[in-house]
Amino acid sequence: MEINLNTRGLSLGTLSGAVQGNGVDKAESGFGRGFDNVTVTSAPASAEDIAAAGISDSDLRRDDDIGRLVMKAFAFEPPPMPKFE
Amino acid sequence: MTVEEHYKALAPKLTNWLVSTGSPYAEACDIVQNTFLKLWKMKDDLRGSDAAVSGLVFTIARNLRKNAVRDDRRITFVEEIRDEDAGSVNAAPLPSDSEYLRKRLAKAFEQLPPTLREAYTLFQVAEMSVSEIARQVGISESLVKVRVFRAKEKLRTILADLVTS
Numbered sequence: 001m002e003i004n005l006n007t008r009g010l011s012l013g014t015l016s017g018a019v020q021g022n023g024v025d026k027a028e029s030g031f032g033r034g035f036d037n038v039t040v041t042s043a044p045a046s047a048e049d050i051a052a053a054g055i056s057d058s059d060l061r062r063d064d065d066i067g068r069l070v071m072k073a074f075a076f077e078p079p080p081m082p083k084f085e
Numbered sequence: 086m087t088v089e090e091h092y093k094a095l096a097p098k099l100t101n102w103l104v105s106t107g108s109p110y111a112e113a114c115d116i117v118q119n120t121f122l123k124l125w126k127m128k129d130d131l132r133g134s135d136a137a138v139s140g141l142v143f144t145i146a147r148n149l150r151k152n153a154v155r156d157d158r159r160i161t162f163v164e165e166i167r168d169e170d171a172g173s174v175n176a177a178p179l180p181s182d183s184e185y186l187r188k189r190l191a192k193a194f195e196q197l198p199p200t201l202r203e204a205y206t207l208f209q210v211a212e213m214s215v216s217e218i219a220r221q222v223g224i225s226e227s228l229v230k231v232r233v234f235r236a237k238e239k240l241r242t243i244l245a246d247l248v249t250s
Binding site for chain 2: 046049051064065066070072074075076078080081082084
């Protein structure tokens with residue numbers, strides 16, 4: 001599978017259409033056929049694989065703006081360890 | 086790792102995950118303790134990696150919570166947690182604005198589609214890896230990435246005033 005894309009955040013429906021438009025038969029119905037910035041060659045790729053390929057490690061950082069809020073909000077102390085016997 | 090070591094590693098994450106997904110703190114504590122008591126009973130059959138045990142722990146906890154709901158024990162949302170309830174089980178001291186944040190985040194999580202909420206809370210609060218979430222939820226790693234990314238984008242929009250301030 002070879003992909004060249006800038007598809008971050010596009011809907012799966014859009015991506016499915018794009019995949020289909022590039023001659024890959026493993027795509028479900030969708031729209032956006034012929035999307036210019038998606039190129040798929042050789043093996044079929046699922047729409048989710050293509051979408052994920054546009055997501056970098058830095059997009060999945062836990063200490064980003066949203067992540068810091070979540071960590072601040074949910075910082076509970078766990079209960080005491082039960083006695084295992 | 087022993088069950089005690091698993092507890093130390095996973096209990097904080099599990100507690101936070103349960104609260105972030107709707108359990109009151111006191112109930113979350115009960116579920117955490119009961120989860121590990123069940124794990125301890127299974128200790129002779131525990132095989133596989135630490136990640137596999139982590140997945141098992143979250144599965145047990147989910148089932149215990151489902152059973153609690155089935156038993157007509159009402160699940161309330163985070164905004165209904167009272168400080169005195171949390172304090173009775175040694176809640177971590179939190180900054181004064183944490184309660185406000187919890188309310189805002191709980192409402193924001195409610196606005197996410199369930200699939201995005203599940204992936205994001207497992208990723209961010211339970212601190213599971215993408216591959217662990219994929220195994221836990223039964224989807225591909227690519228789909229986990231997509232769901233976490235989309236959840237972040239939606240949360241960033243919903244919580245724009247907090248993110249930019």
